Amino acid sequence: MSAVPLTSTAVEPTTVPSPSPRRGRTPRVGAEPSKAARLIILIAVGLVFLVPLGAMFEFTLRTSGKPGVYSFAHYASIFHTDPALGISYEPLFEGIRNSLLICLLTVAIILLILLPTMLLVELRYPRVRRVLEFVCILPITVPSIVLVVGFVPVYQRVAAVFGSQPWTLAFAVGIIVLPYAYRPIATNIAAFDLVTLTEAARSLGASWPVAIYRVILPNMRRGVISAVFLTVAVVLGEYTIAAFLSQNTFQTALLLISQTDSYVATIFALAALVFAFVILLIIGRFGAASPGSRRRRPRRVQP
C-alpha cells in the first residue's frame, strides 16, 4: 500500500467520473458494483461464513471411533441423556436460561437507561453529548479481562446486596455492551432532525411523552433495533466476565461441556452462530423497512 506514492495528480485524472456513465467503461467512483461482481463478492463472503459452519455441522454428525458413519445421534443425546453414563446437560440448559435472562436485563438497561439518556442529552443538554459519547465508547478500549479484574471487588459488593445471582452479571455486561448499543442509536439520532421534529410535535400540542412516543421513537426504530440485536449478540458471546465472576452462563457451560463431550458443545456453538446470523439478517430487514429513512435531503440549502 505505502510502497506506491499516491500523489493527487497521479490519481485525479482516472477518478473523474466518465461523462456518459451508462456506457462508460471506466468504473465510476462510488458506483454500485456490477451484477457479476456482486455475485462473486456474495459467494466469496458466503464461503468464508459457510465453510466453517458446514465443517462444524459435519463434525456433529460423526460417530466417534467410526470414521465415515454419520448420524444424528449426538443431537438425540441432548434430549435423551443416558442416566447410566452420568452425563447431564442440565448445567448447559441452566447456562442458556441464565444467558437469556441476562440478555433481557441488559436490553432493558439499554432501552430504559441508555436510550432515554441519549434523547435527554440531545434535546436538553447537548453540551454533554461529547462526554456521554466518550463514556459510552470507553469500554471498547479496555480489554474485558482488565474490566473484569476491576469488577471483582465491585461484585463482592453487588453479591452482598443481591446475593451471588447470575442475573447480576447484567450490570457488568451492560457496560461491556455500551459501545455497541451507543453507536447505532447515535447514528440514528444524527440522521434526522430530532430537535426540530420534537419542537414541531410540541408546537402542535403534543406533550413530551406523546412527542417521544409518536414522533421520535418511530424514527429511531432502526437504531434501537440494531442496538438491541447487537446487545443480544454481545451478551450471548460474553465469556470472560461470567467465568471470572464464577457464574454459569451459556458460554461457560459450553466450555465445560466441550471438555467432556465435544460433539454436543459443537452443536450448541453452531446453534449460537446461526442464531447470531439470523439476528443480523433481521437487523438488515427491519432497518430497510422504515418509509422515511430511504432518502435524505440536505436540511438547509442556502439560496
Add this chain to the structure above:
Amino acid sequence: MTSTSPAPVLSRLGDGATVELIGVVKEYPGAGTRALDELSLSIAPGEFIALLGPSGCGKTTALRALAGLEQINAGSIRIDGVDVASTPVNKRDIGMVFQAYSLFPHMTVLQNVEFGLQMRRVSAADRAVRAREALEMVGLDHLAERYAHQMSGGQQQRVALARALVTRPRVLLLDEPLSALDAKVRVSLREEIRRIQTELGITTVFVTHDQEEALAVADRVAVMRAGEIEQIGTPEALYLTPRTPFVADFVGVSNRMQGTLRSGTITVRGASLPSIDPTLPDGEVLAYVRPEDMVFVPLDQAAPADITGTVASTSFLGSLRRTTVRLDDDTIVSVQHGVEQQFLFGDAVALRLTGRPVASSPVAA
C-alpha cells in the same frame, strides 16, 4: 377545540389574538450578551408582523420565546392579555413553521396534517375533513398520501403551513420558512402565505432576514438589532422615513453622502434635504439618500447646485435601471432611473437630489 363543528377552515374568523411582548429579556447561559434586550412589541388581532434583522439579532429567539420553546429571563409575554410565562409550548395554541424541513418523516402528508387535530382529540372523521381542507388551502390535496422525502422543499413547507394552520391556532409563527427555497418559489409561497393569513385573519409573526420579503408581505415590519427593536412601522414608513441609519441601510438601498445639518435641514453639495430625525445635533453628518431620490439632469441644463460625476457601471433590472456614478470627490452613489435613459461607462453626468427627507448619522469630527 371542539370535535363537533366541521366548519370550513377556509373562512375569515377574525378572531386572531393580541400578542404583547413586554420588556422581554433572554440571555442564553454562557453567552455574554443578551439575545433579547428588553424587547417590547405589541401585535393587533389578525395583524401580520415581520421581524426583520441581520443574522444573530435575536429574531429566532424572539419567536421561540413567544412559542414557549425558550424560557425568558425577564419581562412578560401575553396572548389575548393572559401572561403565558408558565404555559408550555403544547398548551399555547400556536402554529409554527420552521426553517428546517420538519414534516414527520414516518407519516404521510395527511397524517402530518392530522397530527395537531389528533392532539386536540378531534374525531377521526372531522380530522380527515379538516386536514383535506387545509391541504386544499395550500393546493396540495393531491399529495395527501406522499411522504416528506417524496416532495420538493416548497411542497414540504406548504404542508408544514397546512399542518400549522389546521388547528386554527391563535397565533401563527414562521421562522424563515422560505429561506431554503429557490427565488421563484420563495416569492410565490410568500404571497400564498399572505393570502391565507388574510383569509383566516390569524395573528402572524414572520421572521426573515430578507428586507424585500418583509416589506412585501407584512402589515408592519419590526427591524431588530442586537436584541432590540430599532424601528417598527408599515413597510412604507420604514422605507420612506427610516429613523436611524441602521434602518435606512437595512431596508432598501441607501447612498451615504457627506452633508451639514443645521436646524433640521441637511445641506448636501448645495442641495437642501429635510432631516427625518429632528433630535440630531447640528454638525457634519452622513445623509442616507435613496437611489430613486436622485435624478439625472442633462449636462447643459445643470444648475450649480447639481452634482457632477462619471458613470462607473449600469445594470438593467427589468422595469428600471440602476447606474453607479463616481462623484467628483470619489463618492460612489447609485441612481435608479427609467430604462429609456442609458449611459455608457465614463459618461459625464449631472445629478440632482429630489429633496425627500433623509435619515442621517453624525460624523465624528
